[in-house]
Amino acid sequence: MTIDETLRHELLEGVLRASAKVLEIYEQDFGVETKADDSPLTQADMASHRALSDLLERLTPDIPILSEESNDIPFATRQGWARYWLIDPLDGTKEFIKKNGEFTLNVALVEQGVPVFGIVHAPVLQTTWWGDVQNGAFKITTAGEQRICVRSLPEADGGAWQVVGSRSHGSEPFEAFCAGLPPHERVSMGSSLKLCLVAEGAADLYPRLAPTCEWDTAAAQAVVTAAGGEVLDADTLAPLRCNQKESYLNPFFIVCGQRDERWERALRASLKL
Numbered sequence: 001m002t003i004d005e006t007l008r009h010e011l012l013e014g015v016l017r018a019s020a021k022v023l024e025i026y027e028q029d030f031g032v033e034t035k036a037d038d039s040p041l042t043q044a045d046m047a048s049h050r051a052l053s054d055l056l057e058r059l060t061p062d063i064p065i066l067s068e069e070s071n072d073i074p075f076a077t078r079q080g081w082a083r084y085w086l087i088d089p090l091d092g093t094k095e096f097i098k099k100n101g102e103f104t105l106n107v108a109l110v111e112q113g114v115p116v117f118g119i120v121h122a123p124v125l126q127t128t129w130w131g132d133v134q135n136g137a138f139k140i141t142t143a144g145e146q147r148i149c150v151r152s153l154p155e156a157d158g159g160a161w162q163v164v165g166s167r168s169h170g171s172e173p174f175e176a177f178c179a180g181l182p183p184h185e186r187v188s189m190g191s192s193l194k195l196c197l198v199a200e201g202a203a204d205l206y207p208r209l210a211p212t213c214e215w216d217t218a219a220a221q222a223v224v225t226a227a228g229g230e231v232l233d234a235d236t237l238a239p240l241r242c243n244q245k246e247s248y249l250n251p252f253f254i255v256c257g258q259r260d261e262r263w264e265r266a267l268r269a270s271l272k273l
């Protein structure tokens with residue numbers, strides 16, 4: 001399905017309206033609940049979920065919606081979906097609670113398991129990244145919209161690699177992988193912003209050797225692939241696909257501009273540990 005300019009504008013505007021609701025809550029004292037999986041939930045997660053679900057139902061009533069906050073849909077049902085909206089209404093809830101601004105609203109269109117269109121919006125940063133695998137990737141700030149693309153991995157004499165990692169969910173395999181890399185600089189960041197940094201050429205690698213779910217990555221994966229990069233299963237180095245199984249858990253993965261033997265070697269060694 002092609003997302004034409006009119007639909008894209010309506011989607012982008014709808015995401016901004018959801019973002020305004022999130023910010024209203026962010027600026028107050030808000031309560032935090034704990035979900036069954038022990039992860040935190042705020043009123044902002046639910047307000048954004050409702051705003052984005054209403055928006056998508058209105059704009060494309062025939063396309064099913066799967067949200068982190070409404071995900072009890074059996075695989076037998078989802079298997080029959082040729083396309084669907086996959087949303088994470090508030091990614092980086094821990095960062096939202098810490099009030100460090102590193103959280104995002106995420107909307108992806110997934111076709112046959114492949115994220116083909118995505119919007120990632122960071123309310124506090126007043127920045128939106130969007131990507132359409134047919135048309136490229138773009139970043140919108142208060143200064144306007146610009147096309148973005150991944151950068152090539154620096155050569156030995158070309159400066160340090162920029163490696164981005166989670167602010168709140170580190171892991172031993174991540175540390176082992178980084179230990180095997182050439183000299184590099186590490187940047188910590190919450191939420192799907194990490195994938196956007198690779199998409200815009202501000203970072204080279206985001207090794208996620210720790211659990212995430214499909215809604216955490218789908219929108220930003222569309223942005224990364226539209227920007228010329230890849231989101232690869234850390235074991236098989238095949239692109240990540242959604243909706244292939246009952247569980248929503250992603251395999252460990254690597255976000256990169258392109259495959260490169262220099263990091264693939266470090267990855268193989270770290271996964272053997």
Ligand SMILES: Nc1ncnc2c1ncn2[C@@H]1O[C@H](COP(=O)(O)O)[C@@H](OP(=O)(O)O)[C@H]1O
Nearest residue numbers: 090091092093094166168169190191211212213
């Ligand atoms: N053990 C686990 N299982 C599944 N997903 C996990 C997880 N630990 C963290 N995550 C996911 O990682 C996301 C945060 O990523 P990061 O650490 O890069 O900021 C969380 O998104 P939410 O904030 O939407 O719940 C959550 O979905």
Ligand SMILES: [Mg+2]
Nearest residue numbers: 088091092216
């Ligand atoms: Mg999330």
